[in-house]
Amino acid sequence: xxxxxxxxxxxxxxxxxxxxxxxxxxxxxxxxxxxxxxxxxxxxxxxxxxxxxxxxxxxxxxxxxxxxxxxxxxxxxxxxxxxxxxxxxxxxxxxxxxxxxxxxxxxxxxxxxxxxxxxxxxxxxxxxxxxxxxxxxxxxxxxxxxxxxxxxxxxxxx
Numbered sequence: 420x421x422x423x424x425x426x427x428x429x430x431x432x433x434x435x436x437x438x439x440x441x442x443x444x445x446x447x448x449x450x451x452x453x454x455x456x457x458x459x460x461x462x463x464x465x466x467x468x469x470x471x472x473x474x475x476x477x478x479x480x481x482x483x484x485x486x487x488x489x490x491x492x493x494x495x496x497x498x499x500x501x502x503x504x505x506x507x508x509x510x511x512x513x514x515x516x517x518x519x520x521x522x523x524x525x526x527x528x529x530x531x532x533x534x535x536x537x538x539x540x541x542x543x544x545x546x547x548x549x550x551x552x553x554x555x556x557x558x559x560x561x562x563x564x565x566x567x568x569x570x571x572x573x574x575x576x577x
Contacts, residue, residue: 439564443564450543450547451465453543453546453547454468454539454543457539457542457543458539461532461535461536462506466491466499467499467502467503468536468539469489470485470489470496470499470500470503470509471503471508471529471532471533471536472536473485473488473489474509474523474524474525474529475525475530475533475536478523478524478525479522479523479524479525480522480523481514481520481521481522481523482496482497482500482511482520482521482523483520485500485523500523503529507526507528507529508525508526508528508529508532509523509524509525509526509529510523510524510525510526511523512524
């Protein structure tokens, strides 16, 4: 009988080190931790930074569209928007065309914060110490994983 420690991890389908979910979870936590000290002086958390990125690129956006872009449930997004609004970075207003829809816009302060945020991508790349081409390849691979997982979720609902 084989001892658990004697198993060949390359063959064991339940080996922690071989799990894609484990690698993704640890990578996500580790990379987000690199953002914390960079975002803190700006008064942003990582989820708030993602909201600001979407708004800097596409504002104004409805809460529904912002939710879809960020792939976050509106119930998760709402507290983020409330905190950003309290910080004076965004405003939420009823859309003039549809009273049921909330439009999210940047305030002047929110637009100005973009100039400070321009340093963030280069800082993170530097802290990772990885080649830019390698990071682009990783981004493409993760984008394919996201698409595959999204399709798998949709197929499971059918």
